[in-house]
Amino acid sequence: MVNRHLTGAHYGLRDWLVQRLTAVVILFYAAAMIAFLLLAVGVSFEGWKALFSLVWVKVLTTVSMLALLWHAWIGMRDIWMDYIKPAGVRIAMHTLTALWLIGSLVYMIKVVWGAQ
Amino acid sequence: MKMHFKIYRFNPDVDQKPYMQDYHVELEPADKKLLDALVRLKAVDDTLTFRRSCREGVCGSDAMNINGKNGLACITDVAGLKQPVEIRPLPGLPVIRDLIVDMTQFFKQYHSIKPYLINEGPKPDRERLQSPEDRKELDGLYECILCACCSTSCPSFWWNPDKFVGPAGLLAAYRFIADTRDEATTERLDNLEDPYRLFRCHTIMNCVDVCPKELNPTKAIGKIKDLMVKRIV
Numbered sequence: 308m309v310n311r312h313l314t315g316a317h318y319g320l321r322d323w324l325v326q327r328l329t330a331v332v333i334l335f336y337a338a339a340m341i342a343f344l345l346l347a348v349g350v351s352f353e354g355w356k357a358l359f360s361l362v363w364v365k366v367l368t369t370v371s372m373l374a375l376l377w378h379a380w381i382g383m384r385d386i387w388m389d390y391i392k393p394a395g396v397r398i399a400m401h402t403l404t405a406l407w408l409i410g411s412l413v414y415m416i417k418v419v420w421g422a423q
Numbered sequence: 424m425k426m427h428f429k430i431y432r433f434n435p436d437v438d439q440k441p442y443m444q445d446y447h448v449e450l451e452p453a454d455k456k457l458l459d460a461l462v463r464l465k466a467v468d469d470t471l472t473f474r475r476s477c478r479e480g481v482c483g484s485d486a487m488n489i490n491g492k493n494g495l496a497c498i499t500d501v502a503g504l505k506q507p508v509e510i511r512p513l514p515g516l517p518v519i520r521d522l523i524v525d526m527t528q529f530f531k532q533y534h535s536i537k538p539y540l541i542n543e544g545p546k547p548d549r550e551r552l553q554s555p556e557d558r559k560e561l562d563g564l565y566e567c568i569l570c571a572c573c574s575t576s577c578p579s580f581w582w583n584p585d586k587f588v589g590p591a592g593l594l595a596a597y598r599f600i601a602d603t604r605d606e607a608t609t610e611r612l613d614n615l616e617d618p619y620r621l622f623r624c625h626t627i628m629n630c631v632d633v634c635p636k637e638l639n640p641t642k643a644i645g646k647i648k649d650l651m652v653k654r655i656v
Binding site: 312313314315316317318319320321322323324385388389390 | 579582583585586613614616617618619620621622623625648651652655
């Protein structure tokens, strides 16, 4: 195969922007959770359980976890793009990362929305 | 003043691998800059090889890694240097000999951003005029001397020198995007919208740290991204 420097994929801006926006969501969620636990319901199993029995907390958690997973996808893919040179190995790492993140998503849904 | 240097030596015709050579040299009172010391060293050992030309921070030839930080030998004071002064070639580029690196990859990236004014309009009689405000936009961009201190201190450029334009090239790209006389903004942004060419920059900011002209490539890269965002929202 010919050896050419291949660039010009014409993407990247959306990922860069999404990484910043999802970071804001994660920051907001983390700050809100800490504030709720410390100020409203108290740091205890009962407080934690009461907080997560509220539907809007579950929704907020799910949205924030989606933001986290999307953020992690872009970040992990960036690391593979930085350091892994052989295209085959890189595709394999991308695939494993995607599978791991999808698995985390399924497990998160089970934990947050499953039976109490 | 006697100074102790440890200098990276490599002559591919003779040496199997690079090594660090110790030099002790007596400096004259007029030897204020590191380049003065290197020239004095070369008088003792004429096999020591390095590039230099203007000796006043304008040509960008004598960029090297000085005590772990890239800089120009000709504007680095010897007095402030911790001894032994370790001098190595710019990191990340192939070494031709001693402190001389092969800049081909660096200039390839620079050329890839089309570092010249693109304007298909009719040629003016004398010159293309700019308002002082428009001209001000180019301050902090046009001063780049292409010494490669920034790009060779950038880990993203080390890992992907063939694909990532690097801080020097991106600063130059924004210099033409910011120029009101240039008409190719769309093409220039298209050219950079790529996960490698622009978005390998992870705002590590080594480039800002080392620039001998005190320019800010990270800021220029941020402005390119800002324009790209404005283009799509």
